[in-house]
Amino acid sequence: DQQVKQNSPSLSVQEGRISILNCDYTNSMFDYFLWYKKYPAEGPTFLISISSIKDKNEDGRFTVFLNKSAKHLSLHIVPSQPGDSAVYFCAASAWDTGRRALTFGSGTRLQVQP
Amino acid sequence: NAGVTQTPKFQVLKTGQSMTLQCAQDMNHNSMYWYRQDPGMGLRLIYYSASEGTTDKGEVPNGYNVSRLNKREFSLRLESAAPSQTSVYFCASLGRQSTDTQYFGPGTRLTVL
Numbered sequence A: 001d002q003q004v005k006q007n008s009p010s011l012s013v014q015e016g017r018i019s020i021l022n023c024d025y026t027n028s029m030f031d032y033f034l035w036y037k038k039y040p041a042e043g044p045t046f047l048i049s050i051s052s053i054k055d056k057n058e059d060g061r062f063t064v065f066l067n068k069s070a071k072h073l074s075l076h077i078v079p080s081q082p083g084d085s086a087v088y089f090c091a092a093s094a095w096d097t098g099r100r101a102l103t104f105g106s107g108t109r110l111q112v113q114p
Numbered sequence B: 001n002a003g004v005t006q007t008p009k010f011q012v013l014k015t016g017q018s019m020t021l022q023c024a025q026d027m028n029h030n031s032m033y034w035y036r037q038d039p040g041m042g043l044r045l046i047y048y049s050a051s052e053g054t055t056d057k058g059e060v061p062n063g064y065n066v067s068r069l070n071k072r073e074f075s076l077r078l079e080s081a082a083p084s085q086t087s088v089y090f091c092a093s094l095g096r097q098s099t100d101t102q103y104f105g106p107g108t109r110l111t112v113l
Helices: none
Strands: A010-014 A019-025 A032-038 A045-051 A056-059 A062-067 A072-077 A086-096 A099-104 A108-113 B004-007 B010-013 B019-025 B031-037 B043-049 B064-068 B074-078 B087-094 B108-112
Touching (some): A072 A086, B031 B064, B031 B074, B043 B064, B074 B087
Parallel strands (some): A010 A108
Antiparallel strands (some): A019 A072, A032 A086, A086 A108, B004 B019, B019 B074, B031 B087, B087 B108
């Protein structure tokens, strides 16, 4: 039973347009959310995060939106660039037996067409 | 400053063979993690270590053992490899002051025949 779901395995957008990556979660104990970016043959790298007390966090071209009532978050990339082509993982964090535990979604492969 | 390093990058084993995946971090982080990534699934936690000398099971620990050798190094051992352990393995570390931003190594791609 996946607690963090990324229902779109892939997404293709044109350079300069907006990319919207979606993530849904089921566990209401999650209180911190992160997006990681992964290039082939590399480990995931942290991109942006948001606390559950906020509904938006922006960092340059990247904005994460959180809708707690819908248990949904999204990552917006504007404008999209070919270098953004990668797999994006959504992750959610909660306290679990005295430690912070991260639960990852299955990832969305973004391809930005020049 | 290399961050998190993993060796080897690739490995092919036969069923029943054993091997150890090595991980080291130079960021003076307390917590270290081992994940596996399989197609269509997110990263799943195998084991973690909150500090030197302590280890705990994660979501999928069966078939694995770990050793937190010192603050820098955290190894993952497969005693008797099985085809179901074919996967990409990532090591990660987390600083005490960090808000869950784990730093990942480049991964080890393991195939068990």
